[in-house]
Amino acid sequence: MQPTDDFDPVRVAKSLLRRRREGALATLMRDGGAPYCSLVNVASAPDGSPLLLISRLAVHTQNLLTDPRVSLMLDERAPGDPLQGARIMLMGEAVAVAAAELPALRSRYLAAHSGAEAYIDFKDFSLFRIVTSGAHLVAGFGRIVDLAASDYLTDLAGAEALLEIEAAAVAHMNADHLITLNSYATRLLGGDEAEWRCTGVDPEGLDLQAGPSVLRLTFPERVKNPAELRHMLKRMADIARATS
Structure with missing residues (x-):
């Protein structure tokens, strides 16, 4: 299905990445590989990559530490029929944030989720970045498109x-x-x-x-x-x- 002429999929995808503060995270169960879906809070790195603050005690964290492949769905939460709103499904791998990046990304996460200040330093919690390889965007009838990561991530070169x-x-x-x-x-x-x-x-x-x-x-x-x-x-x- 091809997008209509008045539809800018890159703009919609970038908007969802920057504005959504929660999403559905899909991981693979470490015992058998069955799909497992959970609700997570989300922030964004400077390039728009999703950031997750998750506990090693959680099933989804245990799963991705065994197999880092994940998908994350972010949706518009529009009033009325939720299927009429835009949503994006990101594919990629969950990677622990490196020590060199931790101060800046920690600040970004706390700016988006101030309540996490109470537990972000607990020993079982860690920041993860989803390194995306592509996305599937659905924004209504005739507005369905696959995107490469370079389409929706912000180029940081020279900045x-x-x-x-x-x-x-x-x-x-x-x-x-x-x-x-x-x-x-x-x-x-x-x-x-x-x-x-x-x-x-x-x-x-x-x-x-x-x-x-x-x-x-x-x-x-x-x-x-x-x-x-x-x-x-x-x-x-x-x-x-x-x-x-």
């Missing part, structure tokens, strides 16, 4: 300087620019008035969250360093102020 200051940039925005963040959410993205906070920045956009609600501010151009980020955030703020 090392931006990634180095991401945590500081997020903290600064949340400390000093909450009014601007709220303006992004309400005037540019159609969100309700709320205490919107920034949970992550990457070359393609800014993630905003207020309670269970998550929005994605996509930049019109890619940014690679702190100077370009400052310019882009000011540009988006000017656009928001000009929007009634």
